Amino acid sequence: MADFDFADIAPPLTPDYALLEANKCLFCHDAPCTLACPTHIDVPAFIKKIATGNLRGSARVILEPNPFGHSCARACPVEVLCEGACVLNDRDEQPIKIALLQRHATDYVLERKLKLFQAGKPTGKKVAIVGAGPAGLSCARDLRRAGHAVTVFEAKPLPGGLSTYGIAEYKLKADVALAEVQDILDLGVELKLGVMIESLGPLLEEYDAVFVGVGLGRTKSLGIPGEELEGVVDALTFIEHLKTHPYHETRVGKRVLVIGAGNTAIDAVTQAKRLGAEESTIVYRRGEDDMPCYDYEYELAKRDGCAFRFHALPKRIVGNGRVEGLEVETSDKKCETIPCDMIIVAIGQGPRGEFVVPQGNPRVFVGGDCANGGAEIVNAAAEGVAVARRIHELLGRSHG
């Protein structure tokens, strides 16, 4: 059986390297890295604590504002967030390796199962959370710390949302994401898996407040003939399968086309290549400079030997039962069929059509991808934490 390379693309720092890197941090005041983080982690503070050997305190500085600080250390687009804002960039140097230092501190507490947070004294109030993704669980953690009873409803068999199911395997593995989730659940969160909530009505009768963090819906369809052919999959399903099964059980073609050029498309094209595809190619209707993925993601795909077809507009998937090729229209309006045996569609997710959030109810809150249209784990965590505060204020008021 082939060996698959899904080792971390950003391996952890050794203790010596972490100390060296931590001591490079200037300890800025009003630090740009902190301002750039959606959860406003006090980055210089946690790095200074690594330098003094206070890893427990360091992890607390990270996880207090960001319950998914562990996932974020591996999955955050730090190049456009904290590390991109590091003042060392202005000294024409590499920025501080903030993500790896964050991982160094959070790994320390997760590996030792140190409990940094405790449930608060019971308030008698009950909150329902729909969706066990980063937004819902971040909200759940802080509500438990405030002493409110929390029940989380999740349609999928595992909690964690895209943190568990949707991050490229070489960045964050499901078991790591689940360990972080377990830490939150250990605060006494009731989790109901495999439960699809159809309507908020019954929840509003039973609970004092409801938080909706259901994420986005399925990958959008291309709207071209042939999408039903065998061998056409959507990117999220493909990545989810890879992350929840032994590697050899995820089918991959010899010649794979990935339609789309966002960050999920990059995840798909690189993971397909690493699963054994001989050719793994991005097909994009516009040009290189128009690609919505981050620059460093593009670099990752190039480094993995993936190919790119720009200015190729998909018109039709051809095949006889199974996919055999993708007919595209090129920039000079000519039609061309690119032979392939697998097509992965990665053109973004649509909203959840089946789930309508009632507007104007003061006991209903939303957060995460379903509220912001789709962003990073760190955004969902920030929103979950912010909503927890609002819910606590609401319940505190009605309490008194």
Next chain:
Amino acid sequence: MADLRTDFAGIKSPNPFWLASGPPTNTYGQVAKAFDQGWGGAVWKTIGEPIINVFSRYGAVDLGPTRMMGFNNIELISDRPIADNLKEIAEVKRNYPKHAIIASLMVESKRAAWHEMVKQTEDTGADGIELNFGCPHGMSERGMGSAVGQVPDYTCQIVEWVKEVATIPVIVKLTPNVTDITYIARAAVQGGADALSLINTINSIVAVDLETFEPQPSVRGKSSHGGYCGPAVKPIALHLVSAVAKDPQVTIPISGIGGIGSWRDATEFIALGAGSLQVCTAVMHYGFRIVEDLIDGLSNWMDERGHRTLADVRGRALPRVTKWEELDLNYHLLAHIDQDKCIKCELCWTACEDGAHQAIRRLPRDNGGPVVEIIEEACVGCNLCALVCPVQDCITMEPVPNDFAPVTWKEYAAGKGKLAPRSEQFHTATWSKSR
């Protein structure tokens, strides 16, 4: 090409870089290797009645990832028989006649014992003798080392005994563990010393293991104060060398010791009056090979500035070391921030606001322009912002000309001279949330 040849109280060496007495100069093999690699001289590990050492002898202070910023030891003098040490000294001198070889000595405070030791040493052909009146640990409990060097009368007495028989130059190595080192230096001069060397190590406990509460270095759970050295002690050594060098009663050469690791360190010692330089900790850290850059760096620096010999440099900074009361009160400075170089870390603001004179103003980060600016009327020119700034030459201290003649505190207190006006804000800055 700069001429680094050194004549120190009659002791000649091809360059001023000597190994200090310590673990690197314990054997023939070490000293011969060091001379082969370029060292100009060596002060042998202190010889006396052989002692018994403890296991675990060294401790260190790291600064972040930098190892051994400070270093200490509880090792005693040589544990090898006197005869073996003297035989090897003779052998080194025979094989390296142009290098300086100096025997460091420490025996009990008896005239006969010193006479005997000095005579035996002279038979080796050594170029000089260094009297170890400085070790602050272990030997001092037995009435030797710093127990001698902390009492001017003892220092003078033993130097006299040694000089009664010595025909080669006698260097007295001073301890910094005293209230005023110049008293000891004068006592050594009075006793007839030909030269001084300083500093020996500083009394210290380098660390406590927080798991076990054992002070370091630990000897079966216990420790004892040891001698501190390494880069951390250089500023103390520079001060003491300058204090002795400026003392009008001390007219003999000074060998500079204390935290020398680079040619820059060495050159600073020379500028403050050192005639030769002794190095130990840096060699214990990085080996004898560091002498190559000590020589190369000093030579290049001298060549670039047209200094031909060490005498051109020696003591050049000394006239600039004065009493505080002789400093000009009318010399005013103002911090200047080069906004093109600023990387917006705001460390200068934090330091000035919390640690100095609240003379930097913060501006909103989101305006795209500068984030800090100097409040000129509040700036006292203290240097702190320039010292914390992580960008070279971003914050500079610029002189502010005035029409007032220089006036020192000494003059001013005597009713002479006029003070240039100073801003009221020097003293009245107050904290406010809006800053």
